[in-house]
Amino acid sequence: MDHLTVTAPGAGQDAVLLEDVTVTLSAARTAVIGENGSGKSTLARAIAALVPAASGTVTVHGVDAEQDVKALRRILGMVFANPAAQSIMPTVREDVELTVKALRDDAGRKLAKDEVAGRVEAALAEHRLTELADRPCLSLSSGQAQRLAMCSVMVGQPQVVIADEPTSLLDGRHRRIVADRLLGGAGRGRFQLLLVTHDLELARDCDEAVWIHDGRLRAHGPAAQVVGEYERFLDQEFAGEAAGQPR
Numbered sequence: 492m493d494h495l496t497v498t499a500p501g502a503g504q505d506a507v508l509l510e511d512v513t514v515t516l517s518a519a520r521t522a523v524i525g526e527n528g529s530g531k532s533t534l535a536r537a538i539a540a541l542v543p544a545a546s547g548t549v550t551v552h553g554v555d556a557e558q559d560v561k562a563l564r565r566i567l568g569m570v571f572a573n574p575a576a577q578s579i580m581p582t583v584r585e586d587v588e589l590t591v592k593a594l595r596d597d598a599g600r601k602l603a604k605d606e607v608a609g610r611v612e613a614a615l616a617e618h619r620l621t622e623l624a625d626r627p628c629l630s631l632s633s634g635q636a637q638r639l640a641m642c643s644v645m646v647g648q649p650q651v652v653i654a655d656e657p658t659s660l661l662d663g664r665h666r667r668i669v670a671d672r673l674l675g676g677a678g679r680g681r682f683q684l685l686l687v688t689h690d691l692e693l694a695r696d697c698d699e700a701v702w703i704h705d706g707r708l709r710a711h712g713p714a715a716q717v718v719g720e721y722e723r724f725l726d727q728e729f730a731g732e733a734a735g736q737p738r
């Protein structure tokens with residue numbers, strides 16, 4: 492991101508959601524942390540070219556995010572905070588199939604029918620969705636929908652995965668499974684991960700972290716260091732508020 496500023500139309504003048512963010516994210520796993528409303532999702536959406544930059548640029552693995560959205564879609568997958576908004580097709584299997592059908596082999600050809608079917612079943616099994624494969628997407632629980640969203644993105648083998656609160660709706664077991672798949676996959680070099688999260692334990696497990704505060708980049712560096720700084724900030728804020736409360 493190079494001097495990236497994102498605004499939204501407001502009453503009178505535009506609201507500034509992100510202001511002059513310049514940062515290069517090259518770690519395999521980068522956590523994005525910060526308080527509610529600080530601009531984390533806006534940052535994620537700007538990288539995925541889902542919100543326009545008012546000024547500045549975003550370049551993802553050499554692709555200008557705003558100028559070449561088609562190329563960006565080929566290399567970047569995003570799992571949204573609201574998974575219900577992500578599934579497009581009627582059933583779970585069809586939703587996963589949609590992504591696989593869009594894949595091309597090294598020669599640029601569509602995949603053969605049995606290759607598509609094989610990859611779909613493997614992905615469903617990997618994400619523990621086999622038993623739900625024929626269910627309507629709309630009938631899934633929030634956690635199941637979140638796992639489907641992950642599956643449909645990961646099966647596209649993106650070079651970059653942006654996951655916005657991917658574990659927020661999951662029970663303890665599935666939180667660990669999804670976290671392991673994201674952090675483990677990125678750790679093994681299968682893709683680069685940008686993980687927007689309030690789960691500071693997960694953030695600490697990343698290689699680096701960026702802290703967004705009030706729409707600005709407050710810190711970027713080794714995850715343990717940035718998460719530590721953020722925790723101390725939260726402690727101070729809480730202590731200040733507690734002290735100000737009438738007894």
Ligand SMILES: Nc1ncnc2c1ncn2[C@@H]1O[C@H](COP(=O)(O)OP(=O)(O)OP(=O)(O)O)[C@@H](O)[C@H]1O
Pocket residue numbers: 499500506508525526527528529530531532533534
């Ligand atoms: N389209 C919009 N118009 C006006 N304000 C917006 C718009 N989109 C986001 N905002 C505001 O921008 C700020 C940043 O929102 P964003 O969703 O990026 O925060 P966040 O850090 O992801 O928060 P959370 O942790 O609560 O998910 C918030 O104050 C939000 O209300």
